[in-house]
Amino acid sequence: MTKRALLLIGDGMSDRPCKELGGKTPLQAAHTPNLDRLATEGINGLCDVVRPGIRCGSDTGHLSLLGYDPFQVYTGRGPFEALGIGMDVQGGDVAFRCNFSTIDENRVVTDRRAGRITEGTAELAEVMNGKVIDGVTCYVKESVAHRCALVLNGMGLSSKVSDVDPHEEGKPLSECYALDGSPEGIRTARVVNQFVEVSIELLKKHRINLDREALGLPAANCIVPRGAGQAPNLRPINELHNVNSACVVETGLIRGIGRFVGMTPYDAVGTTGGLDSDLDSMGRLLIDVLVQHNFVLCNVKGPDLCGHDNNPAEKARQVEKLDAMVGMILERSGPGLYVALMSDHSTPCELGDHSGDPVALTIWGEGVRVDAVTRHDEISCGPGSLGRLIGNNVVPILTQFIEVQEKYGA
């Protein structure tokens, strides 16, 4: 019997009392026999995924859950945006969120979103992708609508550089400069400025822009970077926790983080990251992956979407879908399975965004010290035996149960 652990994240699943549910949270309102079985047979508590009161994102939340301290390793959204759209990002790379924008002949930004361009950005990105400037390779990839990402790969780079984006239309492009005056910052800023020049040169004559201009649409004639962040050099998760890890997730951002820390990614057919996602398919894949890997991260996105959309009833239904998936896993997995069930942050429906409330946490498996909690929800788990933990406490608790954690001391 191989012991193995499933870290099961209902994205944004924890909530606050909802008027529409008669003062219950979606977790309380949902019919969840399988989640409640985990709670009843497990140990329970609350978890501040980053720190108490902090409204974390899915990126900072998952970094913390996987055992990294976001306050040390998270310098900006750039690298995680790039990971999220499937770009290859290495530790030390400096990455930017960018817009395709429209500038005039005086380099004044006339439309920050290039008429909210929706098509052709892949081809526009492609012509610049891989350019080498001063020994630094510049990778570009399109994202949703007018957005794209820029990743700089090379030696001696720094994320302490200013935005090219003037953040306001009618203003000229800003020159990128080193915020701290460091040689690395100066070098990075020079590469960024040259890259912007290259983008202007290559985009102005691009067929897609000529077509847009012919149609009277704003040309996507410049790439405008902002929000520099440096990808951290993280110890690979398999080494950090002595596991053989995989991830089964639905969204680019979480898949990107999983790949970045060295997890093997698997995609279940029919999982869309939407409300219609096929969690049956995801459950079947999880059962298989848990044979090959002794530590598996799974993230189900549906609950978070309902939190952002202020839809508690649908959120409860998404929780019930997750419950059914858990039921299948409990039924078909052999002995030796441990499950940590939680959210990566709360997304209260009435707030419509992430909050700093702690999330419900249940840990289930052979030998846990069963407490009196019988429901997996934000209120019931409060008095549980786990007390109140922070996110990066969770994996060590799992690795000692699955018996892969080295003893610390003699």
Add this chain to the structure above:
Amino acid sequence: MTKRALLLIGDGMSDRPCKELGGKTPLQAAHTPNLDRLATEGINGLCDVVRPGIRCGSDTGHLSLLGYDPFQVYTGRGPFEALGIGMDVQGGDVAFRCNFSTIDENRVVTDRRAGRITEGTAELAEVMNGKVIDGVTCYVKESVAHRCALVLNGMGLSSKVSDVDPHEEGKPLSECYALDGSPEGIRTARVVNQFVEVSIELLKKHRINLDREALGLPAANCIVPRGAGQAPNLRPINELHNVNSACVVETGLIRGIGRFVGMTPYDAVGTTGGLDSDLDSMGRLLIDVLVQHNFVLCNVKGPDLCGHDNNPAEKARQVEKLDAMVGMILERSGPGLYVALMSDHSTPCELGDHSGDPVALTIWGEGVRVDAVTRHDEISCGPGSLGRLIGNNVVPILTQFIEVQEKYGA
């Protein structure tokens, strides 16, 4: 509806079981319908204001509660004593607690407290206030009885310097020296030694001392510094927590800390910092201030005084006064108010001083995850859903409820 938060501190309010109250704490013994309403409708827990077991002061406690780490920013009592008597202190200033002492012609300290002088110290301080030595401005202000404070303002100062106070009568004044041999320490010590000379020169011929000598009283003929501390360069609280803050407090020390971190101070008529303080007046002011500011610190001093005086029955009465003030606030404040009710430290009556016990904590307002606790006291709050937090977790919890906290990540 503007969301806003009141951080309401009953100074030293938490306690231990008191024999005189049949084993109850003053919070348990008091009749507190309004505090109990907060507990019943809120979430509850225990809070270690600095760290578990640490007997903090009101200064270190409030620093921690406001989101600063006292272990990083608190180098000594000097700056906070100076703030407490209304002196202007800047980040980087080095400040000392001082005595007016009596020395003989050989600079031997014959009376460390100058006959416990009670009158005339303001005039004595005044003649030295503002002297400039080696580019450093020396500010002096009288405090209670023989005490005063010295603040050095200038470049390149250090608090790593020794005391001039020999801490024993019959011994000569000690020479101030740099504890770490640093250039800043050497410079600071030189200024301190010269300042002591100046004080001797100016005080010996002062009318008040000539009068005292005529009456056979010890002359206050020297200022004797001790307890150097450097005022930290703190990020202003409004910037740190993205709030518009104010404080309504009763004591110089807390008002000084509030001003130092950039809170707008308001004083309620009739609040004395004593047992007779007019909390009705304070409550009315709070209601007004909570219209102008979205984050307000209030400190009520009475409970702490009773703790130091070993008077549990009176402490319970002071708690009941606080309860009445809370009742008025709940009745007259509109929707959108959040309250965090707690103490800055425990002051157990039977100890007569601050202890390292955690304090009761209640957080109340729209959307909190109501738990089963129905009383705000040190025992009842234990099993509450907040669990056990540390002091600088409290403000982030409030700022995410009042929706001013930036999301950390994506």
